[in-house]
Amino acid sequence: MTEGTQVPPGSLVVGVPGKVVRQLSAEQQAGTLANAARYVALKEVHRNGSLERRTS
Known part of the structure; x- marks a missing residue:
């Protein structure tokens, strides 16, 4: 986004610089929002070291 760009709530923004599409x-x-919540939960899994590592 360029400085001063106003993005309406609920907009999809793509590109560099970002443009509302x-x-x-x-x-x-x-x-x-659900996807973001999954990433936050995954962060906790990594932080706690409880993610199983594959050695294949």
Whole structure:
């Protein structure tokens, strides 16, 4: 994003510099939040060292 760019809530932004390409549906927005929650949970798994390592 360039300095001063205003991004409407619920927008999909792509590219460098970022450009608003469209609005996301409520379902897509919910999916984005769920995906972020999975990443936070995975961070905790890594932090606790409880992720099994594969040695293949």
